[in-house]
Amino acid sequence: MTSSDPAAGPAADMAPVALALARRLARGGTLWCLSPTWPHHARHVAVEFVHPVMVGKAALPAVVVPSDDPVDATRSLVRDGDVLLVVGPGHEPSLVDVCRRTPAWGVETIWIGAGDRPDAALADHLVWTDDDPARVSVDGRLILVYHLLWELTQVCLEHAGRQLAEPEPSHDVCITCADEALVAEVVDVTDGAAVVRLQGTTTTVDTTLVDTPRPHDLVLVHAGIVLSTLDEPVAAT
Amino acid sequence: MAEPSGFLYPMTTADDGASRAGDMGDLLDDLAASATAKAVESATTTAASIADHESELAALAAGMADRIGAGGRVFTCGNGGSATDAEGVAALFREPPRGRPVPALSLVSDLAIVTALANDVGFERVFARQLRVHARPVDIVMGFSTSGNSDNVLQALRAGHDDGLLAVGFAGDRGGEMAVADFLDTCLVVSSTSIHRIQEAQSALAFDLWGRVQDLLERESANTVHDPGGAA
Numbered sequence: 208m209t210s211s212d213p214a215a216g217p218a219a220d221m222a223p224v225a226l227a228l229a230r231r232l233a234r235g236g237t238l239w240c241l242s243p244t245w246p247h248h249a250r251h252v253a254v255e256f257v258h259p260v261m262v263g264k265a266a267l268p269a270v271v272v273p274s275d276d277p278v279d280a281t282r283s284l285v286r287d288g289d290v291l292l293v294v295g296p297g298h299e300p301s302l303v304d305v306c307r308r309t310p311a312w313g314v315e316t317i318w319i320g321a322g323d324r325p326d327a328a329l330a331d332h333l334v335w336t337d338d339d340p341a342r343v344s345v346d347g348r349l350i351l352v353y354h355l356l357w358e359l360t361q362v363c364l365e366h367a368g369r370q371l372a373e374p375e376p377s378h379d380v381c382i383t384c385a386d387e388a389l390v391a392e393v394v395d396v397t398d399g400a401a402v403v404r405l406q407g408t409t410t411t412v413d414t415t416l417v418d419t420p421r422p423h424d425l426v427l428v429h430a431g432i433v434l435s436t437l438d439e440p441v442a443a444t
Numbered sequence: 445m446a447e448p449s450g451f452l453y454p455m456t457t458a459d460d461g462a463s464r465a466g467d468m469g470d471l472l473d474d475l476a477a478s479a480t481a482k483a484v485e486s487a488t489t490t491a492a493s494i495a496d497h498e499s500e501l502a503a504l505a506a507g508m509a510d511r512i513g514a515g516g517r518v519f520t521c522g523n524g525g526s527a528t529d530a531e532g533v534a535a536l537f538r539e540p541p542r543g544r545p546v547p548a549l550s551l552v553s554d555l556a557i558v559t560a561l562a563n564d565v566g567f568e569r570v571f572a573r574q575l576r577v578h579a580r581p582v583d584i585v586m587g588f589s590t591s592g593n594s595d596n597v598l599q600a601l602r603a604g605h606d607d608g609l610l611a612v613g614f615a616g617d618r619g620g621e622m623a624v625a626d627f628l629d630t631c632l633v634v635s636s637t638s639i640h641r642i643q644e645a646q647s648a649l650a651f652d653l654w655g656r657v658q659d660l661l662e663r664e665s666a667n668t669v670h671d672p673g674g675a676a
Contacts, residue, residue: 218483222475226468247531254524260590260639341541345532345654347647350525351486354640355479362478366471 216348217334218355224317224332225359226371231290231315233364233372238269239285239314242294243277243301245344248353249294255357264361277301278308282392282423287313287407292356294318294349296340297325306330307437308425311392313407319352388429390437393420403428482641489641490648493634497649504630505656507610511582512657513664516610518548519579521571521600522588525643527552530588533650543658544665551575551600571600581608586650589613590642592620592633602627614649616642 232238238256242249249271256269272291273280278301285291291314293302302318306329309316318330321340327333334352336343343349363371391403391412399415405428413432420426425437494501508516518537520530530550537548551571552558561570575585585604587597592615605611605627612630613622619633634645 215480215483218479219476221479222472225475226472245532245535247528247535250531251525251528254528258524260525339541342651345536345541345647346651347486347490347644350529350647351483351640351644354644355482358482358640359475359479362475363471367468370468 216336217352221334221352221355221359224334225356226363227315227332228290228292228317228356229360229363229368230371231288232267232360233368234288234374236288236290237286238267239272239281239289239291240269240294241272241274241277241281241291241302241305243274244295244299245349246271246274248344248349249274249292251350252292252294252353252357255353256360259357259361265364267360267364274301278304281305282308282312285309285312285314289313290315290317292317292319292353293330294353295320297323297335303329307390308392310390310406311404311425313404317356319349319356321349388427388434391426391428391433393422393424393426395422396420401426401433485638486641486644489634489636490645493632493645493649494652496635497632500630500632501649501653501656504612505653505660507629508584508653508657509660509664511584511610512546512661514582516580516582516584518546518584518586519551519575519600519604519609520548520586520588521551521597523552523594523596525639526588526590526594526646529643529647529650530586532647533586533588533654536651536654537657540654540658544661546657546661549578568595568599571596572603575600575603575609576607579604579607579609584610584612586612587614587622588646589620589622590616590639590646592616592618592622592631598622598625601625605629614646616646 240249240252253269253271256267258266272284281291291309295302297320303325306316316330317332318325319334321336321338321343324333324335336348389405391405393401393403395402396419400411401414401420402409402411412428414420417433417436420436426433427435427437520534522530531553534548534550537546539545551574557574558570561573565573585600587601589597598621601611601613610629611627613628614632615622616634617637619631622628622631623633632649634642636642
């Protein structure tokens, strides 16, 4: 291990991920940890943040999401402004399903994994090792990744915590004029309308242009109107 | 080093935005350099730990394979992050990516039992009491402690040893109590003062050990299958 790059793996890419996590924690967000494939890794992440091994480091709110039914559990637990950290291979179907819903919930996502990568658009941050996940998940290298994430997040909060806690500047962009359609998750359906979670806020939208959606469907919303219902992700065969 | 300036944008709103953005860029550069250095340190510590314990790992794997071949099971324990690492090692043996599944359980995973024992008997007995209930002399117990001093892990290893189990300790730094314990068959010490680097290297050591055990089990089953005396 003479060259730094192969040994460093994804470490060098982790600084902006830690900064993003620190920003949400500084603003009162909770870190949710989910790993249906390797539940002990989710527990290790949570204990790092709640009970740091280094004396004097801040205890931060991190919680393991029970992984028996990851989508329902995460939907119930997360709030606007939280962070969801998932640990698992890129093809894990429940992680794919959870991550495609997180924009509707107002949740920023970090996906730590190895092997084949998920669609890059699924998570806000991918921290990836391209080696065999069956090996990386047990030989200490995955543990290294979240150890470093914890440490860098602590540094961000120590050096810039007050600054990071300041509210996000308003972008003052009209999403109607910007012609931007957003993903929302249906909470409840009434005649011609639906209550949805949209960018972390619960709001009512018009559904007269589409077949009546069902609760938990993902829909594309533009200017308060549902334009389409998103298909279920196709299961890998 | 290239600055990921997109992440700095939200920092530039205040009136001293320019200097703030510069500070955050410096911070990100420092973080990237620090993370890279620590990743290299982790890889170096891991490789050195495996190399330093070459003979112990080989002998330990042989002892474990003998016991597993005779029906032995693996029990693991630890506290905090080491508890989760112990769960990971048990899962590795039980549901391996290749080779023979080996019955393995962590003593940390059943919260009803752990909290009942902690509440009624004492936290230092939570692993030892479970081991006394479950273990047979042919079994193996692996205890993880970055200091080598965790009382409940030490008590489990002692109870295991007293009951005839193969007792394996994973420690760090100078090994603490584990290094001088007379009830350990093998003590693998990661020579580092960083709890994080110790945990990473302990998992690597356990993975290396698992691979050696699997190789021995495969050789054993190949010998059994191809034994000409066994052919009809």
